[in-house]
Amino acid sequence: RLSFPLSEHQHLRYNPLRGSWVLVSAHRMKRPWKGQMEKPPEEDIPRHDPTNPLCPGSRRANGEINPNYESTFLFDNDFPALQPDAPDPGAADHPLFQTRAARGVCKVMCFHPWSDITLPLMQVSEIKTVIDKWAELIEELGPKYPWVQIFENKGAMMGCSNPHPHCQVWASSFLPNEPHLADLNQKMHWSSRGEVMLVEYARQEAERKVRVVLENDSWLVVVPFWATWPFQTLLLPRRHVLRLPDLTSQERDALASVMKRLLTKYDNLFEISFPYSMGWHGAPTGPHLKEDMSHWQLHAHYYPPLLRSASVRKFMVGYEMLALEQRDLTPEQVVTSSFFFFFFLTSVFTT
Amino acid sequence: RLSFPLSEHQHLRYNPLRGSWVLVSAHRMKRPWKGQMEKPPEEDIPRHDPTNPLCPGSRRANGEINPNYESTFLFDNDFPALQPDAPDPGAADHPLFQTRAARGVCKVMCFHPWSDITLPLMQVSEIKTVIDKWAELIEELGPKYPWVQIFENKGAMMGCSNPHPHCQVWASSFLPNEPHLADLNQKMHWSSRGEVMLVEYARQEAERKVRVVLENDSWLVVVPFWATWPFQTLLLPRRHVLRLPDLTSQERDALASVMKRLLTKYDNLFEISFPYSMGWHGAPTGPHLKEDMSHWQLHAHYYPPLLRSASVRKFMVGYEMLALEQRDLTPEQVVTSSFFFFFFLTSVFTT
Ligand SMILES: O=P(O)(O)O[C@H]1O[C@H](CO)[C@@H](O)[C@H](O)[C@H]1O
Ligand SMILES: O=P(O)(O)O[C@H]1O[C@H](CO)[C@@H](O)[C@H](O)[C@H]1O
Numbered sequence: 001r002l003s004f005p006l007s008e009h010q011h012l013r014y015n016p017l018r019g020s021w022v023l024v025s026a027h028r029m030k031r032p033w034k035g036q037m038e039k040p041p042e043e044d045i046p047r048h049d050p051t052n053p054l055c056p057g058s059r060r061a062n063g064e065i066n067p068n069y070e071s072t073f074l075f076d077n078d079f080p081a082l083q084p085d086a087p088d089p090g091a092a093d094h095p096l097f098q099t100r101a102a103r104g105v106c107k108v109m110c111f112h113p114w115s116d117i118t119l120p121l122m123q124v125s126e127i128k129t130v131i132d133k134w135a136e137l138i139e140e141l142g143p144k145y146p147w148v149q150i151f152e153n154k155g156a157m158m159g160c161s162n163p164h165p166h167c168q169v170w171a172s173s174f175l176p177n178e179p180h181l182a183d184l185n186q187k188m189h190w191s192s193r194g195e196v197m198l199v200e201y202a203r204q205e206a207e208r209k210v211r212v213v214l215e216n217d218s219w220l221v222v223v224p225f226w227a228t229w230p231f232q233t234l235l236l237p238r239r240h241v242l243r244l245p246d247l248t249s250q251e252r253d254a255l256a257s258v259m260k261r262l263l264t265k266y267d268n269l270f271e272i273s274f275p276y277s278m279g280w281h282g283a284p285t286g287p288h289l290k291e292d293m294s295h296w297q298l299h300a301h302y303y304p305p306l307l308r309s310a311s312v313r314k315f316m317v318g319y320e321m322l323a324l325e326q327r328d329l330t331p332e333q334v335v336t337s338s339f340f341f342f343f344f345l346t347s348v349f350t351t
Numbered sequence: 352r353l354s355f356p357l358s359e360h361q362h363l364r365y366n367p368l369r370g371s372w373v374l375v376s377a378h379r380m381k382r383p384w385k386g387q388m389e390k391p392p393e394e395d396i397p398r399h400d401p402t403n404p405l406c407p408g409s410r411r412a413n414g415e416i417n418p419n420y421e422s423t424f425l426f427d428n429d430f431p432a433l434q435p436d437a438p439d440p441g442a443a444d445h446p447l448f449q450t451r452a453a454r455g456v457c458k459v460m461c462f463h464p465w466s467d468i469t470l471p472l473m474q475v476s477e478i479k480t481v482i483d484k485w486a487e488l489i490e491e492l493g494p495k496y497p498w499v500q501i502f503e504n505k506g507a508m509m510g511c512s513n514p515h516p517h518c519q520v521w522a523s524s525f526l527p528n529e530p531h532l533a534d535l536n537q538k539m540h541w542s543s544r545g546e547v548m549l550v551e552y553a554r555q556e557a558e559r560k561v562r563v564v565l566e567n568d569s570w571l572v573v574v575p576f577w578a579t580w581p582f583q584t585l586l587l588p589r590r591h592v593l594r595l596p597d598l599t600s601q602e603r604d605a606l607a608s609v610m611k612r613l614l615t616k617y618d619n620l621f622e623i624s625f626p627y628s629m630g631w632h633g634a635p636t637g638p639h640l641k642e643d644m645s646h647w648q649l650h651a652h653y654y655p656p657l658l659r660s661a662s663v664r665k666f667m668v669g670y671e672m673l674a675l676e677q678r679d680l681t682p683e684q685v686v687t688s689s690f691f692f693f694f695f696l697t698s699v700f701t702t
Contacts (some may be wrong), residue, residue, distance in 0.1 A: 009437040012525060014449035020528045023432060023453055031430030032412075035512030039387075061383075079382030081374060081670070081677050086360040095544070096552050097576055098365035102374055151669035159666025161386030168669065174363060176674035177371045193446070201447050225448055279673035303672055315510025318502035318519065319432070321654055322630035323527035326432050 015226035016189065016197060017182050021324055022228050028328035037311045041155055041273045045116045045163045054164035056113045072133050073110040080106035082172055104145060104172035109133060111165040118165050118273055120263035127256035134280065135244040137169050142285030145171040147179055155275025157305050157313065175284055182281055190295035198297035202236045210332050214261050218254040221262050223331040230307045230314050230327060231269070231334060233262065235300040242296050243282035266304065276304035366577035367540065367548060368533050372675055373579050379679035388662045392506055392624045396467045396514045405515035407464045423484050424461040431457035433523055455496060455523035460484060462516040469516050469624055471614035478607035485631065486595040488520050493636030496522040498530055506626025508656050508664065526635055533632055541646035549648035553587040561683050565612050569605040572613050574682040581658045581665050581678060582620070582685060584613065586651040593647050594633035617655065627655035
């Protein structure tokens, strides 16, 4: 294998969580870019804006007034994609026109009372509070819904329409496509190898070292072997953990610290508040709380859109939408050339 | 079924080509948008720019000079994601680190010598020439490669880095994820129902009428029942056709005409040169040319990014990347409310 320099020739890599392939073309970073340039993130965000519906004391779309919260703040999304009471569309009249009921709730959680702060700028103890709230949300919504998706869209480039630091939680009466694939593939790995896929993977990556971005006693951050987005990372516990509420207090402290370090690295990479979408995948809940879900391992995906600089993103368009996802540099190149150049432990930003 | 107003309540719909689900939330268009605004497409594109490597007579990155072409013009991509001679990475040393060889060619095809023209502004006979060239490309590359992906990224919003009208062709030694899924699912439909999935689907849509955008004797354009992008369309022949070269000359004329009408409707929708990624899916080639591929039906997908206006796009981000794709209005709403308001047969633009 050493005779094949993975960083010089295009090849396919297998994503064992999705059961799909990624085209890795190591030499595409050399092409000139004359396409769309992204605007830098907004910079003069006021710490408090009484007209921003996410701020403490503001009035929201439904007329309610936010409390003067001092830490995190959770409320129901005023424009939910999922509502608890949607009727069942009933049986399909034809196999090509199949529908299924979709019920659920959508919530928003502010991370902090200030609008001009982000997770990497928050204190580790404040990030820990966010993690505790995430775990509470799984405990609260899990018994009722088979899937509780916690996710953060950060930055206008990722469709985030409010600069106030927040995440969303969409709980649903169904298991969505992505966790369904992750469930199937982890189950298959478990039955064929008798090992939890992502526990085995984390151990392998910790040994191979070439894709490790950060680690501590409880956590590992890698650019996964099958990453599609240029700076995509996968955050994994070292221990076998099914869901967020199963994390010990010590593991939550370690997670808060690793998140702060990862997001600081991201911010420093192109010297902007780094955009991404991120989210947690843990074992399904609802009826699955009573099943053996040992094949699952808790993990978080970070999907940042940028490619070359603060203003040039990776477009997942024609070929990617119609054929398969393609990346322009290898995951190993990312780790050696970019992430490792940035050793600063504090962000380029200050609050 | 009539008791369930699909346009009022969220529900899931099944995509039988991908075997995945889409969340349709009919009421999400009402939410206010304060997020990213897209720039309108560039307007003052010179008809001829000697520094643009796609223009007739220009020098390209590899030093070659383009001929003074007067119709279409095909050349090898100077920064290809696929090359014919990439070595085989060899067998994986571990099931979580699987690689496969990826070989192929990437070509670019200019549609027209002018930079300030687009397909909807071209004459039907000129569009027919493009279709003939597409068919030739499948005949030329098909024998060697199992998959020949023809696609167009139109507009800076879709990662297109050159305004000169062109498409790309990436032929590969492997069957990519999306056509692989389409192959599996069409095969399953064929064995379980004894009918070609998309021939049956086109007939059903022509009868049901509620999602039909355009039709003529040979072609049908629908917003598919399972569309994820707001203005996504599916272009289908009425007859059973495996691949582009199988189209008769009359069918190519009819295709050129339906393409001109569809793309004109798109341009008129928000009164801009409408961005999209589009591409053709036909039966796999290479070794599959000798197999029975009757379960396949030729079709083209159009994936436009816009949602509400020329400047507000749909973001497929957090929930969509981590859970499942979600749309903010139903396919039926799109057909009645938007496309049908635009009966103009000529574009708002002139050349
Ligand atoms: O080849 P182009 O036009 O330079 O590049 C564009 O299309 C490719 C194929 O969909 C994508 O991989 C690129 O991200 C996009 O910018
Ligand atoms: O709910 P928001 O933040 O208004 O909206 C954002 O996230 C959603 C979930 O990923 C997406 O469906 C929207 O397209 C995006 O703009």
